[in-house]
Amino acid sequence: MQESFYRPDSELLRTTRTLPAAIYNLAHTLLAQSQTGCVFVPIRTMQYMAVLDKAEFIFVDRERPGLIELAWQSFHPGSRIALEDPVPFDLVYYDKRAAHTMQRLVAEFYKALMLLSERRIADAPPAKILSFSRKC
Template structure:
């Protein structure tokens, strides 16, 4: 299945931020495990979808599917001195609402990554087949 996302023609704002190491490391662990080179991360608490690839993480609102609201780009993990150090990146807003979205996004994105990681490790629960005896 292929998904298509649209990037608006102009940026509203671009700034440099840092991402906690736990989030960056978990996201890249999931990327390495991906067979397609990208990972879809549903952020159900916000009704957003994150799409991760090696170059960037994009975030799409369920209300406007396919339209990128904001992106995290240009990660610099090589500038860290330890794996526990945060990673700098460029935060790009494509919509005025992105600033409000970012207020919750880092915490909710991390929770969604953890949930996705746990599901990939444990897999789906085994199916149970129940037999119903007919009463005559």
């Protein structure tokens, strides 16, 4: 199944922010496990959908499906010294409500990522342990 999302013609604001390492690392772990190269993350507490791919994370309001309200783009993980350091990125607002949305989005997005990650682990097939005979 293919989903289509639409970016408004113009940006209202573009600013540089940093994303906590735990969020960036978990999102990219889920992306690496994806067979399609993108991950849909429902943020139920806010009635939003996040769509992740290697280039950007977009956020769509349930009330306006398909229309991108804001995006996180141009991640720079190479600029950090350690994996625990935050990752700089560009925050792009396409709608006047985006500033209000951002006030809760980082925390709620992380919770949604954690929930998705836990469900994927629970749905994973059981591990099979193989024994190898050791030659002396």
